[in-house]
Amino acid sequence: MGTPFSKLLELAGGVRKGRQLKAVIPGGSSTPILPGSIMMDCTMDYDSIAKAGSMLGSGALIVLDDSRCMVKSLQRLSYFYMHESCGQCTPCREGTGWMYRVVERIENGQGRPSDMDLLDNVAEDIMGRTICALGDAAAMPVRAMLKHFRPEFEYHIEHKTCMVPAYV
Numbered sequence: 001m002g003t004p005f006s007k008l009l010e011l012a013g014g015v016r017k018g019r020q021l022k023a024v025i026p027g028g029s030s031t032p033i034l035p036g037s038i039m040m041d042c043t044m045d046y047d048s049i050a051k052a053g054s055m056l057g058s059g060a061l062i063v064l065d066d067s068r069c070m071v072k073s074l075q076r077l078s079y080f081y082m083h084e085s086c087g088q089c090t091p092c093r094e095g096t097g098w099m100y101r102v103v104e105r106i107e108n109g110q111g112r113p114s115d116m117d118l119l120d121n122v123a124e125d126i127m128g129r130t131i132c133a134l135g136d137a138a139a140m141p142v143r144a145m146l147k148h149f150r151p152e153f154e155y156h157i158e159h160k161t162c163m164v165p166a167y168v
């Protein structure tokens, strides 16, 4: 607690050789993703991460370098939350599946220009309307990805391919 994120990253060995820090999920997969540039100014404490727009959550850091596609990353996260939904309440049961399918079609080059607003609306409609916290946990990554990495989603939809070169 209180360690600068930059120091923690250095202690962990940093990003892979030749790569740049792109983004960080600071507190486990449900917490809002932040651009690396924002995280480099943060310390690992509740107030600092909250001020930056995310949460310390479980403290399970996920660091993404510039070889990572944010659409693909969100597809994986959304699949996880769809799989984890127990189905007890409608917004989570239906919404997690909707979000996954929309992100999947964007990833597969079949996205529509209206999909980003659709995703954001579905995520907003889930938040605060479920029995347990999994609904919010599924929605927060979607909203944060669109907030910080919207151009990647737009590129996928417009060009039907990824703007991030394939990692070799």
Ligand code: SF4
Pocket: 084, 085, 086, 087, 088, 089, 090, 092, 093, 130, 131, 132, 133, 134, 135
């Ligand atoms: S929010 Fe919780 S209780 Fe409701 S369907 Fe999702 S996992 Fe089940």
